[in-house]
Amino acid sequence: MLGFGLSIEPQLWALVFVMVRVGAAFVAAPVFGAVGVPLPVRVALSGAVGVLVLGVHPVTPPAQLFGLATFISVAAEALVGLAIGFILQIAFAAPLIASELIGGSMGLGFAQSVDPQNGRSSPALGQFFTIMLTLLFLSLDGHLVLVDMIVRSYAALPPGQAWMGAERLQAIAIFGGYAFVAGLLLALPVGFLLLALNLVVGMISRSAPSLNLFAVGLPMSLAVGVVALAISFPAMGDYMVVIVRESLSAADKLVLG
Template sequence: MLGFGLSIEPQLWALIFTMVRIGAAFVAAPVFGAVSVPLPVRIALSGSIAILAMNTAHIQPPDQVFALATFLSVAGEVLIGLALGFILQIAFAAPMVASEAIGISMGIGFATTVDPQHGTSTPALGNFLSILLTLLFLSVNGHLVLVELVVRSYTLLPPGAWLAPSQFENIVIFGGYAFLAGLLLALPVGFLLLCLNIVVGMLSRSAPALNLFAVGLPASLFVGVIALLVAMPAMGDYMLVIIREGLEATRHLVLG
């Protein structure tokens, strides 16, 4: 019942209520939450997965729509969905941190481009690493793992349940992983550029008449491009570690 003498089909109301958590997770999660994904596609995908969740878990929506308990239940569903997607979004922030560390050392920190996932201007190197991380995420079926975790969350976090304070604490602690993973991702190239800057600094002290900008900037750009080319396999392997850590944190939030 809707209240106020109105009624709604129980199956339709259960489907809409189930779509709340799934839709919130897709809004916050990478890939699904990209601005390039049309809204009708998100709604259709949320509805399809909601039907799957209704057939695998016993989901009991509130009896009335316009009730305080219903609003609290919907708020809890939105919070759980946003938490599930936000954890992966934290892991996907690591390439941006790495691009800032590498781009400043290479001298291309000013080069920006439009991020297709967020629709904002981001460093060109960070956009490249984010696309690479997204392709690796799809190649290891990370999107399917996320859908599985969202569906399984209805069993361990039934409607009406709220996240415990310890779960919020785990999300905050995992937020620091984005900075750690970004620095480790930039470590091979960043260390080589740091050594180059030390050499250029020693040259500038030994030969003060040397034009540092005419020598240092082209050298940093050339060495940075070569270092990225050589270190890309190792960076790709560590991106798989970032994906695994993000999915593991999401699984820990759902399964405990």
């Protein structure tokens, strides 16, 4: 009996309890938390990983289904899962910041479209960077590393002792600045060339005030930006690999210690 006259199979209740942490991580994490991923697929993945967790770690769920201790335990499980996924989501915000910096200088700030990852409008250049980062994340087996972290989290933060300390929550908040640093470094090669172009255009405007810079500056910025992206994209791809590895390492250290 689990309270209020309800009864449920102990194995099923343990699986549902484990799926709280796993499902929270999948909701907050990139790729798994995309709008295009159907809800039944997320539930099925959470159940599959939950079966894996129960086969590795002996998880004892709360005795009563409706009770204050149960609600607190469920909230603690959800907090751990959200923390793991949120750290990865922070790193995936770096391409959007880089696209804002590059697109604003190139004159592509007005090019907006619906992002299939989150269902909101975002710069078209940012979607291109996000797709590349997602493909690199999958090619580096980031989704498998995420599942491994979720399974190992039951050893580092077992149910009933899953509340993370204030120092870990503070470290996760401080890690939010990494998105701005990574976005700036990702946009640095193209941004530097566009800055040099703006300096040249500024000197031309001072030397020839009658020149129509609106007719010359915008096409020139767009052309230089496209060429700079084509030249610097291999280096940007290498740094995207660094972003993926740093995010996975940070999730492992900040959450699991």
